[in-house]
Amino acid sequence: MSDARLWAELLRWYVEMGVDEAIAEIPNDRTRPGPVREPVKAQAGRAGTPPAAAPRPLPDAIVAPGAAALAKAATTLAELARAVAEFEGCALRQTATTTVFADGNPAARLMLIGEAPGGEEDRLGKPFVGRSGQLLDRMLAAIGIDRNSAYITNVLFWRPPGNRKPTPNEIAACLPFVQRHIALVRPAVLVLCGGTAASTLLATSEGITKLRGRWFELAVDGLAQPVKTIATYHPSYLLRSPERKRESWRDLLSIQEELAHTHRNLEIDKNS
Secondary structure, three states: OOHHHHHHHHHHHHHHOOOOOOOOOOOOOOOOOOOOOOOOOOOOOOOOOOEEOOOOOOOOOOOOOOHHHHHHHOOOHHHHHHHHHHOOOOHHHHOOOOOOOOEEOOOOOEEEEEOOOOHHHHHHOOOOOOHHHHHHHHHHHOOOOOOOOOEEEEOOOOOOHHHOOOOHHHHHHHHHHHHHHHHHHOOOEEEEEOHHHHHHHOOOOOOHHHHEOOEEEEOOOOOOOOEEEEEEOOHHHHHHOHHHHHHHHHHHHHHHHHHHHHHHHHHHHHHO
């Protein structure tokens, strides 16, 4: 194969894998030893609904100056969306096309949080509108839910170049806004889609295969009561590993049951 043909095949493979930007001007020395990280121990709790620690940045992550104050100052979703759009403490906004804040019904009892916007999300300015979003819509429809009865966002508000995995610092920069987002929406049930959302908000190093299907009581600053929270696979993972859809179906049924349970309790409180 000629050099030109080889380079053409390599570029085609990069495009298929989602690599569409090269932004670093200085080579990254990956042979240099990195910092030693202490493992984060998952907290034990009663069976079925273990307590989750209040969300915190990942090890070695640095919260951008002013992020917590800006998030706390927002008293409405509109104010929070404006604060996020104007926030300059996350480098991802320099390479993203647009800020992707949320979609759906902010008054819904169900809130879902994914990882980060992809290419379609970055272009349209809404979360979960690409292939994984279409799968998510079908999954929710299977339990009688659409975007008018759910509220959807991500841990990150800007697309990482080439859809790469977010860094701890990028996650930490957005985390105060995500926490405030949950507090303002006040969901009855919170679904964490994928390992990044689950490990970040549950403050654990456990992988998604161990976390999925388990219910947690997530303490959120600004809420008097913990939020019933469950982790499940990200739809993009299910596109790559369709054999896991059976486990996700069990998670969906569990979510449906919990929503029905919280609705019954709400009706009882109204009539008491």
